[in-house]
Amino acid sequence: MNWAEMFFQSWSGIARTLIVGTIAYAFLVVSLRVSGKRTLAKLNAFDLIVTVALGSTLASILLSEGIALAEGMTALVLLIVLQYLVTTLSVRSKRFAGFVRSEPTLLLRDGTPLHGAMRKARVTQAELETIARTEGHGGIEGLSAVILESDGSFSVIDGTR
Known part of the structure; x- marks a missing residue:
């Protein structure tokens, strides 16, 4: 050509x-x-x-x-x-x-990272903190939960709202 x-x-x-x-x-x-x-x-x-x-x-x-x-x-x-x-x-x-589909994974409960679930989902502590900041939080403290959804997105549940 x-x-x-x-x-x-x-x-x-x-x-x-x-x-x-x-x-x-x-x-x-x-x-x-x-x-x-x-x-x-x-x-x-x-x-x-x-x-x-x-x-x-x-x-x-x-x-x-x-x-x-x-x-x-x-x-x-x-x-x-x-x-x-x-x-x-x-x-x-x-x-x-x-x-066919995966279940959502709880990665953080009441401000505490669930390290076993994080390891299995291949999510680091730094990524968890980035997710919290992206959702407008200063950090993971005070969050009720962070969930890795079946589609790969993250849901952040604020404990103060």
């Missing part, structure tokens, strides 16, 4: 990207609306993986001439259907839900 081809290959490639991209994007938006809000909820690692996979699939449809629009749309539908099945099974079976 020469320098010029790095910046421009053909008008047909640009036209394909515009046409296929618009159709694939519209299809994904409609599919997500039909499948419901839960499809893109980032409640746990599994949900995040599905969200990233949908984005990656859309990018592949847009940029890879070797992937036909129908194949790409099929891949998007497959990911959405699989997400729907997994979430449905999670609601109906606690055992399956436990396999």
